[in-house]
Amino acid sequence: MRSITVEDLAKKFSLKVLAGEDQLQQTITQSHVHRPGLEFVGHFDFFPTERVQILGRKEINYLHKLSKDERKIRIGNIVHYHPPCFIVTAGEEGLTYLTHYCKEEGIPLLVTDRVETTSEFIIMLDAYLLKNLAPQISVHGVCLNVFGVGILLRGHSGIGKSEIAHTLIGRGHRLVADDVVVLKKLSPRTLLGTHDEKTKEFLALRSIGLLNVVRMYGRKVFQDETRISLDIHLTKWQKDSLNNELEHDAAFTDYMGVKVPSIEIQLQPGRDVAGLIEAAANNWYLRQQGYSAAEEFMSRIEADLTEARKDQ
Incomplete structure (x- = not known):
């Protein structure tokens, strides 16, 4: 099975690393990404844990509105599965708590400063993964x-x-x-x-x-x-x-x-x-x-x- 590393993604799309700098050699084998919206509210029946997880404005705003204890539960439920990495497309402001959990679990957390919308970024990332995998x-x-x-x-x-x-x-x-x-x-x-x-x-x-x-x-x-x-x-x-x-x-x-x-x-x-x-x-x-x-x-x-x- 072909694979690429998280570091390859970081270089290709000029992603800033907020956590997991020592885990950038983790491999990615799935050619599509995933937005964990349902998983944040507790639905894990079809959670593709081997995919890159994308957090856009909707997901980040939802997490910001939660209480500290509730946020710990919601994020903890997802990082427990150890996906290859998280990529945030909504900027790095207010991500201290997410950085903390990713560091604890050894999961790379990256953020893009590109001007594209989350949907546009996903299209580009999916195309890159499809060709390279x-x-x-x-x-x-x-x-x-x-x-x-x-x-x-x-x-x-x-x-x-x-x-x-x-x-x-x-x-x-x-x-x-x-x-x-x-x-x-x-x-x-x-x-x-x-x-x-x-x-x-x-x-x-x-x-x-x-x-x-x-x-x-x-x-x-x-x-x-x-x-x-x-x-x-x-x-x-x-x-x-x-x-x-x-x-x-x-x-x-x-x-x-x-x-x-x-x-x-x-x-x-x-x-x-x-x-x-x-x-x-x-x-x-x-x-x-x-x-x-x-x-x-x-x-x-x-x-x-x-x-x-x-x-x-």
């Missing part, structure tokens, strides 16, 4: 964004994936990762492609060497991540193996349980593979809009046949 694998290939469509380009080493990627970059598309592509499963239907940091912005071309595409062509040719929509497998040319079919049967590649539409493109000298990848990206987009060129073509044929029958 998502199951992931690394695959050999190239990841690109072509016309806004995330593409995973695969094939045997030396088949020309990086050279094709370079051509696509020259046509205005964006590189995400070369050689090592990190795939993150964000949901049962969402696969994110990104780099492994070491290869960020680099493209390796045989006979040329390693290129930094951002330094050579500008920031616009690179992006950090993209949702994978197409898996394209580059293979060697096989004579008489390709038929001019109107539409191929749907094929998919499974990555961690996420099925990605897959197509095969065979390579041959003189074949515009970059153009075929652009066509595949555009065709995928049209299919998402409910359009099929094959279906429209067949409907025209049927219309012509119907007219011919009428004229007989």
Whole structure:
């Protein structure tokens, strides 16, 4: 199971530590946060104790209104479960009592000075946790964004994936990762492609060497991540193996349980593979809009046949 530390959160969101400075290496394994409103009034049936606990203006105002003894009971009931940390989004004023209880239990207490509302902060934090705690694998290939469509380009080493990627970059598309592509499963239907940091912005071309595409062509040719929509497998040319079919049967590649539409493109000298990848990206987009060129073509044929029958 993947995890991050409370210290990682503190650095990422510039959080001030009020308590638990020696506990910042506690791990976080859950990709969603929790606001313990019901728990403060005594309902613990579904308390997700392994989540980051967010205290916004509503929770803090409620605690401020309680008597000292009542506050001790309410806070004590929650800190007893030892969540990984508390993050307060309502400022640090009047939090002496909360700091005291967190210090006693060894629970990090952090506060944000960001201007976002609690809901906005939770959205950003959830997104960060989701990406960083998502199951992931690394695959050999190239990841690109072509016309806004995330593409995973695969094939045997030396088949020309990086050279094709370079051509696509020259046509205005964006590189995400070369050689090592990190795939993150964000949901049962969402696969994110990104780099492994070491290869960020680099493209390796045989006979040329390693290129930094951002330094050579500008920031616009690179992006950090993209949702994978197409898996394209580059293979060697096989004579008489390709038929001019109107539409191929749907094929998919499974990555961690996420099925990605897959197509095969065979390579041959003189074949515009970059153009075929652009066509595949555009065709995928049209299919998402409910359009099929094959279906429209067949409907025209049927219309012509119907007219011919009428004229007989």
